[in-house]
Amino acid sequence: MDRTDFASIASWYHGSPLRLTVLRKGSTITPDRDLARVFSHRPALVSIKTGTRGFIKHNGEEPGFLYAVEVAGDVDITPPPSTTMEPGDEWITTRDLPLHLIEPTVVREGERLNEAEVAELKARAEAQRSETHPPK
Numbered sequence: 001m002d003r004t005d006f007a008s009i010a011s012w013y014h015g016s017p018l019r020l021t022v023l024r025k026g027s028t029i030t031p032d033r034d035l036a037r038v039f040s041h042r043p044a045l046v047s048i049k050t051g052t053r054g055f056i057k058h059n060g061e062e063p064g065f066l067y068a069v070e071v072a073g074d075v076d077i078t079p080p081p082s083t084t085m086e087p088g089d090e091w092i093t094t095r096d097l098p099l100h101l102i103e104p105t106v107v108r109e110g111e112r113l114n115e116a117e118v119a120e121l122k123a124r125a126e127a128q129r130s131e132t133h134p135p136k
Contacts, residue, residue: 005088006074012091014099015040017064023097028090029069029077035089040064040105045113045121050086059113063106067099 012029013036014020023029030036034056038046041060048056071077077091113121 012069014067017062066102070098
């Protein structure tokens with residue numbers, strides 16, 4: 001599946017800690033069910049490693065809900081203006097869209113970032129900020 005080509009994506013997902021029936025215009029959706037599930041826990045940090053030994057780890061704590069998003073056509077979504085994710089991993093809704101609850105979610109122990117991983121991600125983010133916005 002090419003996640004940057006709308007026609008090749010069969011299913012769309014959204015994760016939220018809230019019970020919802022409609023997803024508001026400007027919300028984020030993804031063709032990656034597991035990524036949506038992770039975001040249902042409202043993490044401040046997410047680490048994604050792709051490839052054969054890939055993983056998604058995060059620091060979210062809340063239980064949440066995984067939804068299927070009813071996308072009628074490519075006019076319903078647009079790529080985000082900027083993202084830290086791979087192309088096609090997230091899209092922005094251009095109108096309110098119906099949601100269908102798939103399941104409640106709980107944080108899985110193996111996906112939690114430990115303290116050292118959190119510190120490393122924060123240090124890396126600070127270094128990137130310093131590179132793009134050096135002090136005056």
